[in-house]
């Protein structure tokens with residue numbers, strides 16, 4: 319089973335939930351945690367894995383052989399991402415815009431374009447006790463997170479329960495990380511901003527056809543904005559984590575909830591079992 323842990327906005331406690339789930343389940347299930355928040359992976363701060371493998375992520379970018387090039391402009395015309403411009407005597411390639419699709423080299427009539435790898439990130443793998451751990455890191459300044467996310471997802475171990483810590487928001491990297499999940503757990507906070515972004519996230523996962531449930535973090539007595547919305551939409555609220563100074567203190571010290579306050583482990587295991595029930599019911 320693949321469970322992605324996502325949120326419509328940053329700072330809601332998505333990593334707190336993902337790492338707490340992993341720690342709570344580690345003696346119940348074979349677990350793998352994959353940090354797909356490649357622009358800012360932080361699950362490692364809580365799981366403190368020993369990284370044993372580090373693999374670069376490269377995309378193929380074009381390289382022009384000027385001995386063959388006739389400056390016909392075909393490569394610029396076929397590039398959907400405007401990553402090539404042909405001017406008299408030169409073919410300008412904008413590496414940061416190139417998606418490595420290969421169209422230019424394939425369609426160059428003179429076969430003047432070859433490809434060379436450009437490193438844009440790294441995928442690191444290791445273990446934290448009996449939890450398998452994988453994370454992607456995008457090189458600072460790189461614009462495209464998706465190739466790194468795809469490489470992280472290639473490491474999904476189908477013999478384990480895979481927990482995907484997804485980047486916040488509803489943009490392309492989120493869609494790429496969440497798609498193919500069996501279930502998406504959306505973490506939110508009970509504020510108007512949290513609700514606004516939760517609605518966007520729900521809309522996104524519904525378009526992907528993925529069932530979802532909600533964890534409310536920093537829950538406050540009497541604040542029912544999110545619960546009311548979820549009730550109207552038929553979305554289960556699986557867990558509410560209170561706004562609590564001790565939880566915040568643990569978190570700021572790199573100690574996730576399930577580890578610093580083991581009483582919570584039963585609650586996370588229960589969330590997992592409920593999700594499993596939903597997924598098995600669908601399959």
Ligand code: SF4
Nearest residue numbers: 387388390391393426
């Ligand atoms: S398509 Fe090939 S020949 Fe034409 S401008 Fe581009 S590199 Fe040169």
Ligand code: SF4
Nearest residue numbers: 397416417419420422
């Ligand atoms: S590989 Fe694709 S995206 Fe990159 S320059 Fe060529 S056509 Fe454009």
